[in-house]
Amino acid sequence: MSSSFERLIMKSPLLKVENLNLDFVGSxxxxxxxxxxxxLNSGESLVLLGExxxxxxxxxxxxxxxxxQSTINLSGDILFQGKSILNLSPKELQSYRGKDVSMxxxxxxxxxxxxxxxxxxIIEMILAHETLSHQDARQRALELLNMVKIPQAKQRLxxxxxxxxxxxxxxxxxxxxLSCNPKLLLADEPTTALDAxxxxxxxxxxxxxxxxxxxxxxxxxHDIGAAIEISDQIAVMYxxxxxxKTSTQNFINRPLxxxxxxxxxxxxxxxxxxxxxxxxxxxxPVLGINSKGCSFAPRCKVKIDKCLQExxxxxxxxxxxxxxxxAFSE
Amino acid sequence: MIxxxxxxxxxxxxxxxxxxxxxSGGLLTVIxxxxxxxxxxxxxxxxxxxxxNRLNPVLTSGHLLGTDELGRDMLxxxxxxxxxxxxxxxxxxxxxxxxxxxxxxxxGFMGGKINMLIMRxxxxxxxxPSVLLAVSISGALGPGIVNSLLALTIVFIPQxxxxxxxxxxxxxxxDFVSAAKMSGASTYSxxxxxxxxxxxxxxxxxxxxxxxxxxxxxxxxxxxxxxIKPPEPEWGLMLNTLRPALYTHPGLAVLPGLFIFITxxxxxxxxxxxxxxxxIKK
Amino acid sequence: MSLIDKSLVQDSDVGxxxxxxxxxxELRKLFxxxxxxxxxxxxxxxxxxxxxxxxxxxxxxxxxxxSGCGKSTLAKLLSNLIKPTSGSMIFDxxxxxxxxxxxxxxxxxxxxxxxxxxxxxxNPRLNILSSxxxxxxxHGMKSEDAKELAANLLNRVxxxxNQFGxxxxxxxxxxxxxxxxxxxxxxxxPRLLLLDEAVAALDKSVxxxxxxxxxxLKKEENLTYLFxxxxxxxxxxxxxxxxxxxxxxxxxxxxxxxxxxxTAHPYTKAxxxxxxxxxxxxxxxxxxxxxxxxxxxxxxxxxxxxSRCAHANSACEDEPKLxxxxxxxxxxxxxxxxxxx
Numbered sequence: 025m026s027s028s029f030e031r032l033i034m035k036s037p038l039l040k041v042e043n044l045n046l047d048f049v050g051s052x053x054x055x056x057x058x059x060x061x062x063x064l065n066s067g068e069s070l071v072l073l074g075e076x077x078x079x080x081x082x083x084x085x086x087x088x089x090x091x092x093q094s095t096i097n098l099s100g101d102i103l104f105q106g107k108s109i110l111n112l113s114p115k116e117l118q119s120y121r122g123k124d125v126s127m128x129x130x131x132x133x134x135x136x137x138x139x140x141x142x143x144x145x146i147i148e149m150i151l152a153h154e155t156l157s158h159q160d161a162r163q164r165a166l167e168l169l170n171m172v173k174i175p176q177a178k179q180r181l182x183x184x185x186x187x188x189x190x191x192x193x194x195x196x197x198x199x200x201x202l203s204c205n206p207k208l209l210l211a212d213e214p215t216t217a218l219d220a221x222x223x224x225x226x227x228x229x230x231x232x233x234x235x236x237x238x239x240x241x242x243x244x245x246h247d248i249g250a251a252i253e254i255s256d257q258i259a260v261m262y263x264x265x266x267x268x269k270t271s272t273q274n275f276i277n278r279p280l281x282x283x284x285x286x287x288x289x290x291x292x293x294x295x296x297x298x299x300x301x302x303x304x305x306x307x308x309p310v311l312g313i314n315s316k317g318c319s320f321a322p323r324c325k326v327k328i329d330k331c332l333q334e335x336x337x338x339x340x341x342x343x344x345x346x347x348x349x350x351a352f353s354e
Numbered sequence: 355m356i357x358x359x360x361x362x363x364x365x366x367x368x369x370x371x372x373x374x375x376x377x378s379g380g381l382l383t384v385i386x387x388x389x390x391x392x393x394x395x396x397x398x399x400x401x402x403x404x405x406x407n408r409l410n411p412v413l414t415s416g417h418l419l420g421t422d423e424l425g426r427d428m429l430x431x432x433x434x435x436x437x438x439x440x441x442x443x444x445x446x447x448x449x450x451x452x453x454x455x456x457x458x459x460x461x462g463f464m465g466g467k468i469n470m471l472i473m474r475x476x477x478x479x480x481x482x483p484s485v486l487l488a489v490s491i492s493g494a495l496g497p498g499i500v501n502s503l504l505a506l507t508i509v510f511i512p513q514x515x516x517x518x519x520x521x522x523x524x525x526x527x528x529d530f531v532s533a534a535k536m537s538g539a540s541t542y543s544x545x546x547x548x549x550x551x552x553x554x555x556x557x558x559x560x561x562x563x564x565x566x567x568x569x570x571x572x573x574x575x576x577x578x579x580x581x582i583k584p585p586e587p588e589w590g591l592m593l594n595t596l597r598p599a600l601y602t603h604p605g606l607a608v609l610p611g612l613f614i615f616i617t618x619x620x621x622x623x624x625x626x627x628x629x630x631x632x633x634i635k636k
Numbered sequence: 637m638s639l640i641d642k643s644l645v646q647d648s649d650v651g652x653x654x655x656x657x658x659x660x661x662e663l664r665k666l667f668x669x670x671x672x673x674x675x676x677x678x679x680x681x682x683x684x685x686x687x688x689x690x691x692x693x694x695x696x697x698x699x700x701x702x703s704g705c706g707k708s709t710l711a712k713l714l715s716n717l718i719k720p721t722s723g724s725m726i727f728d729x730x731x732x733x734x735x736x737x738x739x740x741x742x743x744x745x746x747x748x749x750x751x752x753x754x755x756x757x758x759n760p761r762l763n764i765l766s767s768x769x770x771x772x773x774x775h776g777m778k779s780e781d782a783k784e785l786a787a788n789l790l791n792r793v794x795x796x797x798n799q800f801g802x803x804x805x806x807x808x809x810x811x812x813x814x815x816x817x818x819x820x821x822x823x824x825x826p827r828l829l830l831l832d833e834a835v836a837a838l839d840k841s842v843x844x845x846x847x848x849x850x851x852x853l854k855k856e857e858n859l860t861y862l863f864x865x866x867x868x869x870x871x872x873x874x875x876x877x878x879x880x881x882x883x884x885x886x887x888x889x890x891x892x893x894x895x896x897x898x899t900a901h902p903y904t905k906a907x908x909x910x911x912x913x914x915x916x917x918x919x920x921x922x923x924x925x926x927x928x929x930x931x932x933x934x935x936x937x938x939x940x941x942x943s944r945c946a947h948a949n950s951a952c953e954d955e956p957k958l959x960x961x962x963x964x965x966x967x968x969x970x971x972x973x974x975x976x977x
């Protein structure tokens with residue numbers, strides 16, 4: 025078999041993160057990501073689930089190469105479509121951002137420039153990556169606004185950001201990020217600041233668009249409900265690394281990592297009224313504490329001596345990856 | 355036992371690590387102390403000069419910084435002059451700080467119509483450029499050091515009121531002030547315990563940046579003949595009287611200006627260092 | 637009776653168990669905009685637009701609603717931080733509106749609030765012990781006694797006073813700060829505690845700890861809670877009764893069981909349907925309601941929900957009134973076509 029045929033058969037992942045370590049350098053050295061490893065296939069939807077300080081937002085920003093080289097110390101690799109994105113030339117980087125990978129932020133209000141209309145900003149994005157006439161770009165912008173189900177799209181093209189409600193702004197931001205047909209969409213808690221009814225609208229919209237455009241998506245959130253609603257795969261992050269990654273169904277039925285179990289158990293639903301909530305002792309670690317051993321060990325109910333001395337290695341099964349010395353022992 | 359420094363302890367610790375703070379602080383201390391203790395360190399009389407001795411350049415024997423146009427020792431006059439110049443720099447600002455903070459606190463905390471009344475009145479004064487305002491008030495009151503001090507105080511009050519009012523308005527909306535109101539505390543207690551300690555920082559920094567402005571304004575007033583009258587030594591006045599000698603003895607004529615420059619930049623640098631030290635990012 | 641020694645004594649139950657602890661009657665708060673001394677035409681934001689309800693002693697009343705419904709303004713009205721445009725509040729049989737001076741100060745002891753933002757609720761210039769001791773000292777306690785009370789309270793909320801007492805707010809985590817805020821509220825031995833989105837800003841694992849604490853404290857300190865939240869799961873967990881607000885008005889109020897399982901108002905139903913299912917097999921396919929709430933300035937005539945309601949018809953041009961659809965459990969709903977199971 026020729027090598028190209030081999031490559032065709034082996035469906036290589038769209039995104040591969042290998043042993044990624046990231047430190048912020050400054051007056052203090054802060055470790056943000058610690059041996060991060062995961063893969064994402066095209067068209068797949070992954071949720072990074074974690075609390076504050078887990079490194080989930082840092083991961084997204086690193087994938088977008090948003091950190092200035094001088095402020096970080098990076099080791100490991102990130103491969104997009106087989107090519108490392110850590111050594112891109114400025115021109116290649118410009119093409120990568122927006123065209124290959126696009127991002128949706130939490131605060132839709134601050135993602136838009138307040139002195140330009142929505143239409144102008146979307147058109148600007150389109151023209152930056154594709155050679156189209158202004159007329160065609162405008163038409164494209166209109167199509168995008170319709171795709172994200174903004175009512176009266178034509179009028180909204182000439183609207184300024186402050187004239188839109190929170191939900192509308194978020195839809196407009198999604199339209200902006202989809203304008204160049206990215207292969208991967210990064211979403212950093214886009215629904216956290218929205219009301220429940222609007223949140224559900226946006227989650228459904230993202231899910232539909234993702235399937236329709238066969239786009240891969242990495243969605244960051246701390247809300248388990250939203251995570252389950254939107255993902256194929258869930259990766260739980262803690263202390264700068266992924267402690268467990270598995271399919272959504274597996275995650276609900278049988279979480280393997282003590283932290284995942286703790287999260288599910290302490291989650292308030294409409295079914296635990298009257299029961300005392302099972303909690304995880306202590307609080308999430310503050311970004312920057314470098315320690316030996318497993319970062320969750322101080323709060324873990326099933327820890328053993330080994331957990332405090334050695335960072336757990338990744339155990340892979342056919343459906344999941346877990347980083348825990350105790351995960352498969354009963 | 356972990357140490358939990360209070361806010362001001364933390365500020366001073368941070369300040370003590372800053373080299374520029376030490377430099378400017380040290381310089382200011384030297385200037386202030388020498389001005390204050392002038393009669394003790396200098397034996398020469400700043401008012402006595404001999405015409406034969408006039409305009410001796412720097413490093414003449416017996417006169418380290420030369421003599422002025424009336425033969426008086428420059429070093430002595432500069433150090434004695436510092437007394438008045440620094441007084442003109444610090445006294446109006448300190449007075450304006452006391453008066454302005456009170457007015458600003460009341461305006462900021464009360465809000466509504468009282469706020470409007472006070473702030474619009476301040477706006478009237480604020481609309482005038484400070485030099486113009488200082489000159490017109492000083493001119494109206496007449497010459498003399500007290501009138502200069504008064505004029506400068508009036509110039510700075512609106513500025514301090516502004517900064518104080520804006521800080522107070524911001525702090526007033528924070529939840530811990532609401533919590534204090536809900537505790538049944540009196541307005542005085544709320545302002546004293548909760549509002550004042552939290553606004554004093556920005557107001558203090560702004561105030562310290564005014565020292566140099568005041569000193570230069572005060573010197574300017576004297577230069578224009580509106581403040582100190584000869585034969586009092588004062589840097590601005592000295593600049594004026596040495597002006598005819600500017601082309602013939604430039605080294606002497608710029609000396610008062612140099613002293614103004616060094617003092618005001620030390621004030622500014624120290625104020626800047628305070629600003630940085632007071633910024634706890636949290 | 638408080639477990640804590642040397643505390644401020646909780647005010648006694650004046651009205652008796654049958655008297656509701658707090659009764660709110662037709663409370664209204666309008667904020668003027670576009671007002672100037674030159675024009676007479678003024679527009680108003682109808683933040684709270686005729687809200688009436690009561691809280692019984694010892695219960696937790698949950699208040700739910702989305703942004704703009706007026707629940708935050710309601711909290712400010714109840715805590716006396718702003719004055720109502722009209723309407724009355726009665727605390728244990730005594731009217732609040734007319735109180736001034738010392739009686740008002742005494743009343744303030746009874747009603748305390750825990751705010752959403754744990755950081756801005758604490759004076760950055762005071763250590764935690766001083767922040768907590770401030771309240772009792774206002775009410776006459778000596779400084780040493782107040783500090784001792786503060787230390788006991790900190791221990792009670794799960795923060796070791798020796799370790800945390802002398803810290804400043806920026807030296808604590810969000811969950812720790814919120815516990816300190818709870819301790820501060822308890823320092824008055826209040827009877828009613830307003831929790832305005834008190835756990836919303838916390839991480840989920842920390843949220844669980846704080847909720848457990850709140851439940852324990854309620855029993856031990858004889859408290860009544862008003863629990864404001866946008867999170868229906870948490871409201872369901874904490875509350876005995878639930879009140880739903882929309883655009884400044886009460887649309888439904890009843891026991892937690894009735895509200896969640898026998899929902900009567902279409903808006904409440906939509907809120908419940910908008911909750912994510914915790915099962916990928918049961919994912920939503922359709923959105924429960926579209927669009928955004930109408931403007932609180934130019935209110936629509938009639939029912940304020942009709943523009944987004946699937947059941948609206950011509951009858952909804954008349955504003956619906958709250959009616960009791962189940963006298964046994966006191967389930968009130970404001971709708972012409974309320975849902976029946």
